[in-house]
Amino acid sequence: MPQIIVLPHEEICPEGAVIEAESGVTVIDAVQAGGVEIEHACEKSCACTTCHVIVREGGESLNEADEAEDDMLDKAWGLEPDSRLSCQAIVADKDLVIEIPKYTINMVSENH
Template sequence: MTIIKILPHHELCPEGRVLDVAPGTSLCEALLENGIEIEHACEMSCACTTCHVIVREGLASLNEAQEEEEDLLDRAWGLAPQSRLSCQAIVAREDLVVEIPRYTINHAREHH
């Protein structure tokens, strides 16, 4: 199992969380399965940027971002060199520290 430390997010996870996740799981699935309701307007099909996260530690252990994901990330709010779409980032065996940005490009929040 892989440990994912989620940094505090004012709305989704105010106190932060530590998750124990099976390798092979996407970051988005891991968050949702653990009650952290990250937006995912395209239902995890790599068609939007609402599930954007910043991987503060362990980025190199994730699968490589494909061109489609990199193109979409250019539209994400708060883009950083360690940005990934959580629906495309697959957890390996290295522990991670993940930040959920304060905002998304969505004008209205999707409630899933």
């Protein structure tokens, strides 16, 4: 069973986390099942960028981003070459290391 290592984020996950994930689920579903809350203002429908993560290791094992995801990612804060929307990235069989960016473009976050 692959693991998702979430790097420390000062507000969401200050200690970081190691989460067991099932292959075939989205990164956001696996991470949330492990107790780390990632924002998802569009309810995981690929209509915003609040679930943006940066895949530091293991990204080659994820499904390829489609055109809709790529178009949304262009609007993400802190976009990097290894950025993905966690609602669209599907866990395969390799461990992942992800970073949750410090900011999102969500101006109406319920958590702030």
